[in-house]
Amino acid sequence: MKIDSEVKIMNIINNNSESVARTIEEKTKKHPCFSQSAHKYARMHIPVAPECTISCNYCNRKYDCLNETRPGVTSEVLTPEQSLSKFIRVRDKLTNLSVVGVAGPGDALASFSRTKKSFQLIKKEDPEITFCLSTNGLLLPDYQEEIIKLGVSHVTITINAIDPEIGAYIYEQVDYHGDILQGKEGAGILLSNQLEGLNYLAASGVVCKINIVLIKGVNDHHIEQVVKTVSHYGAFMTNIMPLIPVEGTPFSDVPLISKKELNSIRQRCEPYLKQMYHCQQCRADAIGCLTQDRSREFTDNCGVNLSRL
Ligand code: CLF
Ligand code: SF4
Numbered sequence: 001m002k003i004d005s006e007v008k009i010m011n012i013i014n015n016n017s018e019s020v021a022r023t024i025e026e027k028t029k030k031h032p033c034f035s036q037s038a039h040k041y042a043r044m045h046i047p048v049a050p051e052c053t054i055s056c057n058y059c060n061r062k063y064d065c066l067n068e069t070r071p072g073v074t075s076e077v078l079t080p081e082q083s084l085s086k087f088i089r090v091r092d093k094l095t096n097l098s099v100v101g102v103a104g105p106g107d108a109l110a111s112f113s114r115t116k117k118s119f120q121l122i123k124k125e126d127p128e129i130t131f132c133l134s135t136n137g138l139l140l141p142d143y144q145e146e147i148i149k150l151g152v153s154h155v156t157i158t159i160n161a162i163d164p165e166i167g168a169y170i171y172e173q174v175d176y177h178g179d180i181l182q183g184k185e186g187a188g189i190l191l192s193n194q195l196e197g198l199n200y201l202a203a204s205g206v207v208c209k210i211n212i213v214l215i216k217g218v219n220d221h222h223i224e225q226v227v228k229t230v231s232h233y234g235a236f237m238t239n240i241m242p243l244i245p246v247e248g249t250p251f252s253d254v255p256l257i258s259k260k261e262l263n264s265i266r267q268r269c270e271p272y273l274k275q276m277y278h279c280q281q282c283r284a285d286a287i288g289c290l291t292q293d294r295s296r297e298f299t300d301n302c303g304v305n306l307s308r309l
Pocket of ligand 1: 032033034043044045068069099100101102103132133134156239278279280281282290
């Protein structure tokens with residue numbers, strides 16, 4: 001059965017007052033990641049979230065979170081106050097800025113107090129801007145209500161497997177409220193919190209994108225199942241991303257997938273859910289339109305370099 005993005009938008013409308021739903025629909029049309037036709041709009045990442053609660057086998061914490069961004073570039077980490085002043089500078093220069101997002105350099109919810117304060121400060125300055133965050137999903141049940149209260153309309157959750165046996169190969173460990181869980185146990189808690197959070201947010205009208213890191217030989221045979229499951233739980237679209245192997249990690253030798261193979265998997269999943277084909281696997285401090293990064297124009301070195309944390 002084809003689950004059309006129009007149908008997802010209609011569900012959002014049915015689950016909210018008409019005016020809230022229309023606002024979310026308008027915001028989605030101007031969100032360059034959620035809507036390919038919004039390519040003329042710019043997004044700004046505020047790198048305020050350095051911490052993480054899980055250990056992915058493709059992650060080297062010297063770099064940005066691979067669930068949303070590409071490796072090889074360390075980001076500075078800003079305080080909430082620094083993120084506000086950077087936002088004001090960027091907005092004054094980029095009149096097409098429509099979205100402010102937290103995509104690391106760790107996990108937006110592992111550093112939730114910093115994420116929350118930054119959004120609150122920016123919202124006071126500009127109540128119309130769209131807020132977006134990206135997370136591994138472990139702490140969604142803790143913060144899902146606050147995410148909605150904050151007015152975050154777009155959330156990305158990385159879900160790489162819907163079978164804990166496969167997840168156990170992907171996650172070295174999960175630190176859940178201080179309990180260090182490994183293998184199927186860790187992957188199982190992570191999965192259950194991801195799906196609970198997705199279900200809650202989607203039912204509350206938040207537009208949810210699921211990122212899936214495609215790891216050849218580990219979850220490549222399982223992608224369609226992930227897409228079907230997250231569609232059932234209310235996801236708006238999936239973004240199947242190729243793993244970019246990082247030195248010094250257990251997955252450093254995983255073979256690269258070609259663009260052709262990747263697109264053919266995305267096309268196979270298209271009947272179940274809207275697919276993203278234009279992700280740039282951008283930095284945690286990216287600024288500008290997706291294909292034209294302008295972050296260098298705004299780097300003032302007032303934050304902390306991640307490689308020194
Ligand atoms: Fe940033 Fe992500 Fe929001 Fe976009 S990025 S938090 S949804 S505003 Fe976009 Fe960049 Fe791909 Fe992410 S191109 S890595 S999908
Ligand atoms: Fe690294 Fe991101 Fe995974 Fe955390 S969620 S371990 S920062 S890739």
